[in-house]
Amino acid sequence: MKRRHFLGLAGAATATALAGNAMASGHSFEGYPNSYGVLFDASRCIGCRQCEMGCNTINSENETKPWTTLPKKDPAYFADLKSMNDTARTDSTMYTLVNKYEPQALGGKSPVYKKFQCFHCKEPACASACFVKAFTKTPEGAVTYNGSVCVGCRYCMIACPWSVPAYQFDKLVPYVQKCHMCHPHIKAGRTTVPACVGACPMEALVWGKREDLIHQAWERIRSVPGTYLPHVYGEHEMGGTNWMYISSVPFAQIGLPENLGQTPAPELTSGALGLVPLVACLWPVLLGGIWQITQWKDRKAEEATQKAVAEAVAVERAKAGK
Amino acid sequence: MSQHDHGAQPVILPPAEAWGVIRSLLKPSTYLQFVKEHPILSLIFVAGVAVTVNRFLIGGLAGTTNLDNNNPWGIWISFDLLCGVALAAGGYTTTAAALIFNIKGFRTAVKPAILTAFLGYSFVVYALLYDVGQPWRLPYPVFWSPGTSSVLFEVGLCVMLYVTVLAIEWLPNFTDWVGLPKISHIIHKCTIALTIMGIVLSTMHQSSLGMLYLITPSKLHPLWYSPQLPLQFFVSSMVAGMSMVIFEGTISHHYLHGRMSAEYNRDHDGVLFMFAKAASIVLFGYFFMKWVPIAGENKWDYLFDGKFAVMWWVEMLGFVALPCLLYALGYRSRSTGTIKAASALAVLGIVVNRFNVSWFAFNIQLRPEQRYFPSAQEVIVSVFVVTLIILCFRFVSKYMAIFSDHPSYKDHH
Numbered sequence: 041m042k043r044r045h046f047l048g049l050a051g052a053a054t055a056t057a058l059a060g061n062a063m064a065s066g067h068s069f070e071g072y073p074n075s076y077g078v079l080f081d082a083s084r085c086i087g088c089r090q091c092e093m094g095c096n097t098i099n100s101e102n103e104t105k106p107w108t109t110l111p112k113k114d115p116a117y118f119a120d121l122k123s124m125n126d127t128a129r130t131d132s133t134m135y136t137l138v139n140k141y142e143p144q145a146l147g148g149k150s151p152v153y154k155k156f157q158c159f160h161c162k163e164p165a166c167a168s169a170c171f172v173k174a175f176t177k178t179p180e181g182a183v184t185y186n187g188s189v190c191v192g193c194r195y196c197m198i199a200c201p202w203s204v205p206a207y208q209f210d211k212l213v214p215y216v217q218k219c220h221m222c223h224p225h226i227k228a229g230r231t232t233v234p235a236c237v238g239a240c241p242m243e244a245l246v247w248g249k250r251e252d253l254i255h256q257a258w259e260r261i262r263s264v265p266g267t268y269l270p271h272v273y274g275e276h277e278m279g280g281t282n283w284m285y286i287s288s289v290p291f292a293q294i295g296l297p298e299n300l301g302q303t304p305a306p307e308l309t310s311g312a313l314g315l316v317p318l319v320a321c322l323w324p325v326l327l328g329g330i331w332q333i334t335q336w337k338d339r340k341a342e343e344a345t346q347k348a349v350a351e352a353v354a355v356e357r358a359k360a361g362k
Numbered sequence: 363m364s365q366h367d368h369g370a371q372p373v374i375l376p377p378a379e380a381w382g383v384i385r386s387l388l389k390p391s392t393y394l395q396f397v398k399e400h401p402i403l404s405l406i407f408v409a410g411v412a413v414t415v416n417r418f419l420i421g422g423l424a425g426t427t428n429l430d431n432n433n434p435w436g437i438w439i440s441f442d443l444l445c446g447v448a449l450a451a452g453g454y455t456t457t458a459a460a461l462i463f464n465i466k467g468f469r470t471a472v473k474p475a476i477l478t479a480f481l482g483y484s485f486v487v488y489a490l491l492y493d494v495g496q497p498w499r500l501p502y503p504v505f506w507s508p509g510t511s512s513v514l515f516e517v518g519l520c521v522m523l524y525v526t527v528l529a530i531e532w533l534p535n536f537t538d539w540v541g542l543p544k545i546s547h548i549i550h551k552c553t554i555a556l557t558i559m560g561i562v563l564s565t566m567h568q569s570s571l572g573m574l575y576l577i578t579p580s581k582l583h584p585l586w587y588s589p590q591l592p593l594q595f596f597v598s599s600m601v602a603g604m605s606m607v608i609f610e611g612t613i614s615h616h617y618l619h620g621r622m623s624a625e626y627n628r629d630h631d632g633v634l635f636m637f638a639k640a641a642s643i644v645l646f647g648y649f650f651m652k653w654v655p656i657a658g659e660n661k662w663d664y665l666f667d668g669k670f671a672v673m674w675w676v677e678m679l680g681f682v683a684l685p686c687l688l689y690a691l692g693y694r695s696r697s698t699g700t701i702k703a704a705s706a707l708a709v710l711g712i713v714v715n716r717f718n719v720s721w722f723a724f725n726i727q728l729r730p731e732q733r734y735f736p737s738a739q740e741v742i743v744s745v746f747v748v749t750l751i752i753l754c755f756r757f758v759s760k761y762m763a764i765f766s767d768h769p770s771y772k773d774h775h
Contacts, residue, residue: 127729127732129431129432130431131431132431165577167511168511168512168577169512169513169514169577170509170512171503171508171509171512171514171515171518172499172502172503172506172507172508172509173507173508173509174507174509189499189502189506189507190495190496190499191494191495191496191497191499191500191502191503192494192495192496192497192499193493193494193495193514194434194435194494194495195512195514195574197431197434198434198435198574198577198578198581199577199578201578201580201581203431203432205431206431207423207431207434207495208495209422209423209424209427209429209430209431210422210423210424210425211422212418212419212422213495213496214422214423214495214496215495297580297727299580300579300580301579301580305577306511308576308577308579309511309513309573309576309577310511311589312513312569312573312576312589312592313511313513313516313573316516316566316570319562319565319566320562320566323558323561323562323565324558324559324562327458327462327558327561327562328554328558330462330463331461331462331464331554331558334462334463334464335464338464
């Protein structure tokens with residue numbers, strides 16, 4: 041690396057860290073205006089897995105990049121409703137999955153279904169954690185992944201509060217796999233809405249602008265009093281997400297943690313990262329100073345000793361001379 | 363207090379013979395001889411190579427590890443990276459004491475400390491090659507597509523630069539050995555600049571390793587999660603470094619006594635007592651530092667809540683307070699035995715802390731059956747890496763002037 045290139049890099053790191061710090065103290069990013077998202081209504085979902093099949097179809101029949109293409113699954117796989125449970129999770133062969141819960145709120149017997157996929161955060165943890173900028177928050181709302189730079193450190197999987205990104209552990213050249221909200225397919229005109237939304241027969245999934253979806257969600261909550269809990273999951277969680285949920289049972293009982301807080305993920309690290317340039321600038325001066333001081337003190341002590349010795353010798357000589 | 367003025371000046375081969383030693387490394391007979399002399403080490407070596415082949419050419423990560431989508435980081439991160447970097451902190455603590463603070467009697471401790479740090483960091487990077495999915499892309503974050511908002515970018519950049527600094531700091535041992543004193547001479551002129559760079563880079567990435575977990579408030583147990591994690595990691599790394607110097611010095615003394623000069627042996631106990639006192643003070647501060655977030659964020663209730671509370675108390679009392687006390691007692695009574703015990707406990711304590719943060723108290727949202735436990739092959743790789751470090755250390759200190767001054771520096775100090 042050329043020295044100038046390196047200095048530029050160091051400068052960029054400093055600037056980013058400082059900007060991050062500024063952001064932490066006066067947070068102002070409101071997310072992309074007019075970005076799209078999806079609203080999921082747990083009270084409408086019947087657990088038919090059509091969304092899963094729609095996702096697999098569009099992403100396996102259209103060869104895009106290796107990290108945006110899924111292996112084709114037999115339709116019979118999606119017809120199996122008996123094996124649905126509350127522990128299964130997405131892996132590198134699927135972007136979405138419907139879990140079946142039997143929440144305490146309904147006596148522990150009646151099933152409630154929840155579709156799981158990437159939440160497409162307004163300020164994604166994965167993107168801020170990635171050290172090669174493999175993740176992009178698109179102005180359209182989707183969080184996309186570019187495998188061509190991915191090293192495979194899997195810090196995105198650590199950072200994501202919902203542990204969304206999945207990894208191809210079984211491949212020798214592995215990539216991360218995660219829902220891209222059909223971003224490449226909508227761009228290419230293959231579909232107008234994400235395939236899962238298009239496949240849902242119950243309108244449990246609604247596609248639209250995020251602002252409109254929030255409005256619609258609260259309309260639904262208000263219009264049928266007592267049905268929904270007054271909480272739109274994803275409106276504020278981790279600074280807000282583009283995929284949101286409403287439900288008649290507590291979210292914690294359908295696998296959606298309610299302890300995430302409202303702080304966007306990048307803010308959790310930007311403050312500490314902002315101190316890095318401070319250390320890089322202050323430490324050398326401080327350490328250099330300490331070194332100078334110790335050198336100086338040692339030299340002074342040495343001189344003092346020599347002087348004392350010389351004086352003592354002189355005194356002795358004078359005595360002997362007498 | 364033991365005195366070590368015995369022992370003759372260790373023999374350093376003249377440069378011409380040094381090249382002969384290097385050439386012998388290319389001969390199979392050297393290795394057959396090694397197998398005959400060290401059957402257990404050879405067995406570890408064979409197992410390590412077998413897992414390596416499986417990891418890169420046959421089974422991939424799925425065929426070698428117990429990692430899964432819920433547990434993307436395992437023992438290769440918890441032990442090889444987090445513990446490896448912390449325990450290699452002896453490099454910056456010793457060079458700071460010897461060269462920046464100019465503490466008398468530390469000069470001879472510098473070369474072993476730099477060698478340990480250099481090998482430690484080199485093998486941290488080596489172990490990372492196993493862990494990341496596409497290791498041939500490891501230079502990408504710095505040279506191709508830098509993600510500057512990432513804590514891991516900061517870690518990667520600092521570790522890369524620090525390995526370079528350590529390689530330069532270590533190089534004179536090699537160039538003296540093979541008879542290229544001019545190179546050594548140039549590097550010696552840069553000693554202070556290199557030392558300061560080393561300390562700055564160590565401060566940054568030791569703390570950044572703790573910073574990695576700031577982004578996971580909902581996954582790491584509240585007793586360990588704190589905005590002060592970076593500070594805690596940095597301060598505890600000083601303890602790790604100093605304890606490792608004492609711990610390792612004891613072992614080296616046992617096995618490499620013949621390589622140690624009279625001056626090294628004379629200084630040895632002084633370094634031990636000085637670091638014991640310093641480690642005791644730092645541990646004392648660290649003990650209270652760990653309480654600050656508990657009080658500041660009002661986490662008192664967690665201290666008496668279930669198994670995580672027990673783990674926290676064990677870490678705090680058994681691996682922070684106890685070594686702190688033992689170091690202090692050992693220093694007061696001038697007991698090298700107590701200090702050595704304290705250093706072993708402190709080293710173990712760092713492992714306990716890093717394991718708690720990255721493994722035992724991490725991913726607490728998972729059900730018990732989803733939790734991670736390393737596979738045999740993962741453990742084999744970690745043992746293999748430690749073995750390689752020890753073998754390299756032994757080789758270098760057997761031939762180069764690590765525990766003594768090179769004959770060509772007779773008049774230098």
